Amino acid sequence: xxxxxxxxxxxxxxxxxxxxxxxxxxxxxxxxxxxxxxxxxxxxxxxxxxxxxxxxxxxxxxxxxxxxxxxxxxxxxxxxxxxxxxxxxxxxxxxxxxxxxxxxxxxxxxxxxxxxxxxxxxxxxxxxxxxxxxxxxxxxxxxxxxxxxxxxxxxxxxxxxxxxxxxxxxxxxxxxxxxxxxxxxxxxxxxxxxxxxxxxxxxxxxxxxxxxxxxxxxxxxxxxxxxxxxxxxxxxxxxxxxxxxxxxxxxxxxxxxxxxxxxxxxxxxxxxxxxxxxxxxxxxxxxxxxxxxxxxxxxxxxxxxxxxxxxxxxxxxxxxxxxxxxxxxxxxxxxxxxxxxxxxxxxxxxxxxxxxxxxxxxxxxxxxxxxxxxxxxxxxxxxxxxxxxxxxxxxxxxxxxxxxxxxxxxxxxxxxxxxxxxxx
Amino acid sequence: xxxxxxxxxxxxxxxxxxxxxxxxxxxxxxxxxxxxxxxxxxxxxxxxxxxxxxxxxxxxxxxxxxxxxxxxxxxxxxxxxxxxxxxxxxxxxxxxxxxxxxxxxxxxxxxxxxxxxxxxxxxxxxxxxxxxxxxxxxxxxxxxxxxxxxxxxxxxxxxxxxxxxxxxxxxx
Numbered sequence: 159x160x161x162x163x164x165x166x167x168x169x170x171x172x173x174x175x176x177x178x179x180x181x182x183x184x185x186x187x188x189x190x191x192x193x194x195x196x197x198x199x200x201x202x203x204x205x206x207x208x209x210x211x212x213x214x215x216x217x218x219x220x221x222x223x224x225x226x227x228x229x230x231x232x233x234x235x236x237x238x239x240x241x242x243x244x245x246x247x248x249x250x251x252x253x254x255x256x257x258x259x260x261x262x263x264x265x266x267x268x269x270x271x272x273x274x275x276x277x278x279x280x281x282x283x284x285x286x287x288x289x290x291x292x293x294x295x296x297x298x299x300x301x302x303x304x305x306x307x308x309x310x311x312x313x314x315x316x317x318x319x320x321x322x323x324x325x326x327x328x329x330x331x332x333x334x335x336x337x338x339x340x341x342x343x344x345x346x347x348x349x350x351x352x353x354x355x356x357x358x359x360x361x362x363x364x365x366x367x368x369x370x371x372x373x374x375x376x377x378x379x380x381x382x383x384x385x386x387x388x389x390x391x392x393x394x395x396x397x398x399x400x401x402x403x404x405x406x407x408x409x410x411x412x413x414x415x416x417x418x419x420x421x422x423x424x425x426x427x428x429x430x431x432x433x434x435x436x437x438x439x440x441x442x443x444x445x446x447x448x449x450x451x452x453x454x455x456x457x458x459x460x461x462x463x464x465x466x467x468x469x470x471x472x473x474x475x476x477x478x479x480x481x482x483x484x485x486x487x488x489x490x491x492x493x494x495x496x497x498x499x500x501x502x503x504x505x506x507x508x509x510x511x512x513x514x515x516x517x518x519x520x521x522x523x524x525x526x527x528x529x530x531x532x533x534x535x536x537x538x539x540x541x542x543x544x545x546x547x548x549x550x551x552x553x554x555x556x557x558x559x560x561x562x563x564x565x566x567x568x569x570x571x572x573x574x575x576x577x578x579x580x581x582x
Numbered sequence: 583x584x585x586x587x588x589x590x591x592x593x594x595x596x597x598x599x600x601x602x603x604x605x606x607x608x609x610x611x612x613x614x615x616x617x618x619x620x621x622x623x624x625x626x627x628x629x630x631x632x633x634x635x636x637x638x639x640x641x642x643x644x645x646x647x648x649x650x651x652x653x654x655x656x657x658x659x660x661x662x663x664x665x666x667x668x669x670x671x672x673x674x675x676x677x678x679x680x681x682x683x684x685x686x687x688x689x690x691x692x693x694x695x696x697x698x699x700x701x702x703x704x705x706x707x708x709x710x711x712x713x714x715x716x717x718x719x720x721x722x723x724x725x726x727x728x729x730x731x732x733x734x735x736x737x738x739x740x741x742x743x744x745x746x747x748x749x750x751x752x753x754x
Contacts (some may be wrong), residue, residue, distance in 0.1 A: 189629075215629045215631065220681040221680075223684070225681050226678035229678070258698070258700040260684055333703050335705060337704070342626040346626060354721075360630045361630075362629065379714075386722075387722060457721075458720075462716065471708050472713065473623070474623065475623055476708075478705045479708065482708060482709060
């Protein structure tokens with residue numbers, strides 16, 4: 159009995175582990191990085207204590223697709239031999255690949271799996287299908303598994319997909335994509351902060367951290383912009399982030415964690431009370447940001463950055479927002495599926511972790527959906543791992559081996575013919 | 583921004599101006615503002631790759647700190663002399679190409695219209711054409727557009743900052 163390696167090869171993080179387990183045994187960034195102190199590009203380790211200030215990054219994946227197989231081989235090699243400790247020649251691989259991959263990329267992936275690593279057999283799956291599978295198995299009597307259909311909204315590192323899944327197959331004619339993901343958001347935040355306070359264009363890792371800790375989705379942009387304009391303590395959104403100085407701390411941090419949580423009180427109506435003494439605080443108590451201390455304030459950036467997923471047009475992008483993307487994905491399916499799809503929207507992917515993402519999506523989606531349909535948005539308990547867990551489930555199913563393409567078949571038939579088995 | 587881009591009769595100054603070479607390239611196109619916007623969106627997908635020294639050092643003799651096996655391979659091949667052109671060609675072949683190049687190569691436009699593909703999966707333009715505008719300086723709602731470059735600002739204060747720092751620099 160050979161073991162099955164489940165590998166969710168994301169643009170941002172690789173989630174890898176053994177089929178049948180609940181959690182992946184290693185999650186590493188899918189990149190090589192070179193800190194200032196090093197001349198070589200290094201492999202990231204799960205618990206990196208290194209100083210990542212101004213580290214250069216190389217990623218094998220561009221816009222979600224594998225473009226640099228050599229680099230990917232390096233990273234996988236490190237992963238398989240040092241972290242997972244497996245021998246590819248007696249294991250199978252379940253690999254995720256984004257939807258609508260190009261034939262040249264598929265060929266490169268197959269070469270990598272069979273020729274460079276020599277895996278026994280390979281199964282390629284698209285992420286939405288696995289997410290659906292996992293959700294269906296979690297609630298065997300829920301709608302998702304009874305109707306065998308769901309709409310998976312995957313907002314990841316490279317892009318955002320709304321994909322209808324029916325009977326465990328992704329309906330590829332219904333899939334809609336927004337070319338915006340976590341990476342673009344981080345870069346957008348970088349751009350804003352660099353222009354307004356300190357130049358952080360080189361700090362990918364630090365800005366990722368800032369985004370994860372401080373950004374949130376606004377439920378009412380106009381109102382929140384007004385609040386963000388206030389001064390002093392009335393401004394619930396102002397928050398200071400301290401950049402690493404390389405001496406006492408090598409990681410950046412939020413200066414005052416309570417301050418960062420203040421925005422949560424806004425929706426309770428607390429913001430109305432403080433309005434009266436606004437004039438008083440108007441007197442110049444404005445805290446000057448000290449540039450020598452290497453910290454910067456964020457106010458409206460905190461919600462304007464995730465806002466871009468809902469309104470890419472604000473960024474100058476000629477694409478519809480997430481709510482409209484979902485509606486279009488549903489409308490391209492059979493009309494009988496529409497009510498079912500709206501009732502079983504599954505949110506997954508790291509970029510859905512912004513606080514209040516689901517609420518905002520529901521707010522935007524509801525007016526666009528016909529009155530007599532229900533809208534129900536399910537969030538996953540761990541959106542980053544959703545795909546991997548589905549893969550792990552699939553790998554432990556009894557007929558998994560039969561679905562795989564074996565090395566012998568690949569050698570006999572070649573890449574293109576083998577790919578037909580995966581129906582996409 | 584888009585309404586003044588689409589108008590081909592937009593009045594442009596006839597004056598010749600001194601401009602940096604990069605700007606000249608941007609201005610050479612008919613509607614440089616769209617070009618700038620596209621370039622900026624592409625930049626959002628970029629990584630910080632550090633100084634591009636690694637690539638340049640690659641075929642130098644001094645690259646001893648590279649992986650050892652690479653070095654050994656080079657030694658073995660060393661008997662055959664390579665011209666610079668051949669080297670450049672080989673490097674170009676080996677260099678990873680970005681996704682857009684691969685996409686172009688795959689020629690997805692040639693597929694029949696009913697086949698779903700990467701290009702057809704894009705969500706398409708938003709149904710509502712009205713856009714919210716944010717000040718490019720401070721981020722709040724803006725009511726004014728820079729007459730020179732089309733970026734938005736909200737107040738005289740922001741306009742001054744805009745004029746001083748990024749007017750005509752084409753980073754929105």
